[in-house]
Amino acid sequence: MINVQGLGFRFSLFLVVAAMLVVLTTAEFFYRATYENEINEANNDIEELFQTVGATASIAAFLEDEDLAKEAINGLVKTNKILAASIKSETLYYQANVTEAINKNTEPRVFVVRHPFMPEESLAEVNVYPNFEYIISQAEKISTDNSYSLYAEALVVGIVALFITYYIIISPMLRVGRSLHKITPGTNERIDMPDYHAKSEIGALVKDTNQLLSKVEEQFTQERQLREEIEFLEKRFRMLFENAKTATVLMAENGIIELRNKAFNDLVEKTGLGIKQDYGELLDELFDTPEAMKSALQEAFARNEFATGEYKLKSSADESAIWVQLIASPLITEEGERYFQLALNDISSRxxxxxxxxxxxxxxxxxxxxxxxxxEKLIAKLMRKDHQFALALIDLNGFKAVNDIYGHDAGDEVLIFVAEQLKEKIRKNDVAIRWGGDEFMLLLQADDEDSVQKVVDKVNSGVKQPFYFNNETKPTVVSMSVGVAFYPETSRNLHALIKLADIAMYKAKQNKVSAPDDYLIFANQYRLDDEDMS
Incomplete structure (x- = not known):
């Protein structure tokens, strides 16, 4: 089946059409040129015929010889190119077929007959009527024959040119095209060089195409290697992702989880909430304080930063709380789709x-x-909340003697005992503190001296219980010296509050021998100067 879109067919069609246009144009030109030439030749022949019989006509007119005149005129009309002729002088007239010529409206050509001895003198005139029908028919016949010859010649030349073009250009190009069509890109297949075209444009095209195929093969090889490397890395990445200890998810903006690893499923199972496809926006269904978590993440995302924080997970189990360190970062694909990568490190143990x-x-x-x-943290917290409280600073009397006589183990035993008495005797909302060494402090929820006095007296009664060390028959007794300051009545400054309680405690310590019952002194009567406040 002929491929009408093929290069060979289109080129052949173009060549034939071009040849026909050239032949038609040329044939028309030659037809007209030949036609005019034949008309001119016929006129020239008529003139030559007259020249042939002109001498006879001149003598016939000079001698007034009718026979010679007849001979001359009949000689003219014998040729096919002359339809009629006549000779006319003052004494002589002869014509042949003039009536027929006149009927055909043929215009004559007039020739002057000169004197045979005096050429400047005219004796007669000869009217020659051309046979235009014959002349035109002959001119048309010759022109048509020449046109046919030109058509035939053009046809032969066109066919020869077509065959030459086909075998020199089209056929090699078709072979190159078929070879290229059969080649699989990326292989080592190449186009064979057509015969006699190593240095032609077709040869250059084949060389360039083969170079292009070589580059394509090289690129395919590199692409295959790159694909293999990507597949290798993807397997390694998937292995790392699946086996990572950190719970990791990749989720779409609508909350649908696209990827999750085993560690994430294990973490969700640990909460007892169950495995499902999504847990809300940014996994908020998993968190104990989702609004705080989402607010922190969205604020970081607005700054185009990754977000991190420590949050507690919801849990349906009765076990200890599950805390995670959340690291979240937004991802935008080349298509403009938005994703979030979230990593949750279980930091419950830490x-x-x-x-x-x-x-x-x-x-x-x-x-x-x-x-x-x-x-100090508790005191600062109460001060921030502006709660009223009493701060009782306690120093143990006789403790140094216990350490010196019975050793540090005995001293530790006394300290432990005192601490137990403090915890046991104070009220539920009060707090006992070991301030350092043998100093203790009571943080009392009280704003008047009577309430403080009752609590401290109760504690003092417990602390003054006798100790017997190393089977000694003589008991060892420790007592307390206490200084009390009120917040905010005594001072609003933490340092000043403690300093004033310490001053009051040392004043009470001075009474341990002379007035042991006056072991508690309130600091409201004391003031600090600027140097003591610093």
Whole structure:
């Protein structure tokens, strides 16, 4: 089947059409040129015929010889190119076929007959009537024959040109095209060089195409290698992702989880909430305080930053709380789709350890009650909330003698006993603090001296119980000296409040021998100067 869109067919059609246009134009031109040439030739022939019989006509007119005139005229009309002729002088007239010529409206050509001896003198005139029908028919015949010859010649030339073009250009290009069509890109297949075209434009096209195929093969090879590397890395990444200890999810903006690893499922199962496809926007259904979490994340996302924070998860189990460190970052694909990557590190154990460390930092290891650091935090907290309270600073009397006589173990025993008495005798809302060494402090929810006096007296009664060390028959007794300051009545400054309580306590300590019952003194009567406040 002929491919009408093929290069060979289109080129052949173009060549034929172009040849026909050229032939038609040329044939028309040659037809007209030949026609005019034949008309001119016929006129020239008529003139030559007259020249042939002109001498006879001249003598016939000179001699007035009718026979010679007849011979001359009949000689003219014998040719096919002359329809009729006549000779006319003053004494002589002869014509042949003039009537027929006149009937055909043929215009004559007039020739002057000169004197045979005096050329400047005219003797007669000869009218020659051309046979235009014959002349035109002959001119048309010759022109048509020439046109046919030109058509035939053009056809032969066109066919030869077509065959030459086909075998030199079209056929090699078709072979190149078929070869290129059969080649699989990325392989080592190449186009064979057509014969006799190593240095032609077709050869250059084949070379360039082969170079392009080589580059394509190289790119395909690199792409295959890159794809293999990507597949390798993807497997490694998936292995790392699936086996990562950190719970990780990739979720769409609508909350649908696109990717999750085993650690995330394990973490959700640990909460007892159950595995499902989504847990709300930014996993808010998993968190104990979702609004705070979402607010922090959205604020960071607005600054185009990743967000991080520590949050407690909801849990249906009765086990200890689950805390996670959340790291979230927004991702935008090349198509403009928005995703979120969230990593949740289980920090429950670390949180518990920090709580233990916090307890260790705020509680006394020997007695189990608050230490000075924890006590100062409690006092500062009450002051921030503007609560009224009494701060009772206690110093033990006789404790140094216990350490000196019975040793530090005995001293520790006394401290533990005192701390137990403090915890036991104070009220539920009051707090006992080991301030340092043998100093203690009571943080009392009281705003009057009577309430403080009752609590401290009760504590003092418990502390003054006798100790017997090393089977001694003589008991050892410790007592207290107490200084009390009120917040905010005594001072609103923490440092000043403690300083004033300390001053009052030392005043009470001066009474331990002379007036032991006056072991409690209130600091309202004392004031600090600017130097003591600093």
């Amino acid at each position: 949180r518990q350890e920090l709580q233990k460390l916090a307890l260790q930092a705020d509680f006394d290891a020997l007695t189990g009650i608050y230490n000075r650091n924890g006590g």
